[in-house]
Amino acid sequence: MLYREAGDFKTSYVKDSQTFPIKADRMAYFALLAVAFLVVPFIINDYWANAVAVPFLIYAIAAIGLNILTGYCGQVSLGTGGFMAVGAYACYKLMTGFPEMPMLLNVLLAGGITAGVGVLFGLPSLRIKGFYLAVATLAAQFFLVWLFNKVPWFYNYSASGQITAPERTMFGIAVTGANTPAWAKYLFCLVILVALAWLARNLTRGMVGRKWMAIRDMDIAAEIIGVNPLTTKLSAFAISSFFIGVSGALFFAVYLGAAEVGEAFGINKSFLVLFMIIIGGLGSMFGSFAGAAFLVLLPVLLKNLLVGGLGWPTDLAAHIELMIVGGLIITFLILEPHGLAQLWRVAKEKLRLWPFPH
């Protein structure tokens, strides 16, 4: 009875084409934002920030980025880990090279640098399609990780080969480094995520997004109706890499604090983000969030259940987790190839009619 579009009259085109056309959706969205900005920062503690909230926010950015490329533009990429590494190392060089720069600018510039690298590795996509492209993006993954491992300039010649985030502030409050309060980490990531998600949502429903989707659905047909594959594919690579670069920068600077490239940004990271958008739903904003939340929460839950609850050894729990994630991927693809986002859509559809069957 609560979730209805009846009586919600649109009197202008702007209102008709808004992101949340149903009033209950709009209210829920603003309520969620209010809770995220006004309630959570006051009650969050270190455990929740580090185990759940911050990784969720960061992976959500990465998932949106990959979803733009794979879900909206149809170019499968297995190079996410490599591009996150570019963001992280660019951010590190900016942080250490220009200590006075505000952290937000560092993060955005790191994203911009990653966008450039993304375009470079996106160039072959004009010739190579489908699986071939997926494997070709592996070249980016392995080459970039190797590069950051082997060229000492990138990690400022540190003896361990690691990069460590120095303390940087926004408005006088530390957002990176060891002295960062939990709420500052959380809020910093949240602001960036909300801004980027807003940007992505509006890009995907505008002309750029429609071009991406035309290329995804059938590239030759899209070309015939006047969509330029060069600019369309490369813009998808650039914007997707920007998002992924920002998430990589945050992942290193805010979440990890110190990172070793092979460990933090290996091939498994690429797959993790890919799984997020498969489970969440390809080509859906909600799906990016749902998938990120699901795969961030799943290990935490399983660990609490198997190790904490049943007292199993950690390595066994880790292997069971692999099996469960793999099994879930297959189950999702079989039962609902459009992921959690589709379940959400179906649920909303049912809710609109409830309590009547038709």
Add this chain to the structure above:
Amino acid sequence: MPDTLLYAIEVSLNGLMAGIMYALVALGFVLIFKASGIFNYAQGVLALFAALTLVGLQNGQIPFAHLINAVFGTSLHGFGWTLPAVVAIALTALVMVGLAWAIERLVLKHLVNQEPIILFMATIGLAYFLEGLGDVMWGADIKKLDVGLPQGINEAIDNATFNWFGYGFFIDNLDIVAACVAAALVLSLTLFSQYTKYGRALRAVADDHQAALSVGISLRFIWVLVWSIAGFVALVAGIMWGSKSGVQFSLSLIALKALPVLMLGGFTSIPGAIVGGLIIGMGEKLFEFFAGPMIGGATENWFAYVLALLFLVFRPQGLFGERIIERV
């Protein structure tokens, strides 16, 4: 002859041998891709799983011992026997057939007519699942695999080349065995697909699913068959790689190298898999030999992928692949 040239020859010979190892994994990919159009990412993990099962059976490990111990508080470890290699290999082959049947039953059957990219992602899920399953069944520690294959430097080649050039080439016996096995495998696969009833059915399915169905070929049987063969090829690859560098998780990463091999050779060509393997193997060893010291070494991690990438820009279907024709 100058020393550098001799070294280069030795390096490229070793590269060729390594390439054969890659080709062994790539073969399994090609088989499945040809027969079902599925790009089977799990091939590498199949090899890992086969090798783990082989070691486990050989040493008489109890499957799921770790899990059972954790659940029931027992301390099981092994049955206390060791199986001869031949028996263990035969049993593992059976396990792989069972696995192929289960995969068809539980996964592929439900995904018929889905887009190729969905099937590809399903095999990524399968890879994760099998990796977890292998670890839970047999434990994740690095295991030594020994099925009685000869190992170490080949004395004959060493002596012969020493007499000719005054410098003995180091070629591993195991690599030579692998080369022979790969040759035998390709030969028998070719004979199988040319001269047997099921081989013909296999080729028919590869050619056109619907036409094959209409003349009464059971697609599902063919899929089980082809996944069993791929499982068997994975077993062979697992034995070779396992004997060479121990059975461990990195096996499935090495198998990832089969992907550039495939791209180079074309997804649909068995000779392509072999030639691609040789090019990649030799290319990456030579590149490491000449350029590696200048730019920091360990170039083997990425060279194969970048080579394949550059190559594809000029020939998107690979060396031997069928031409890609696109229509609206």
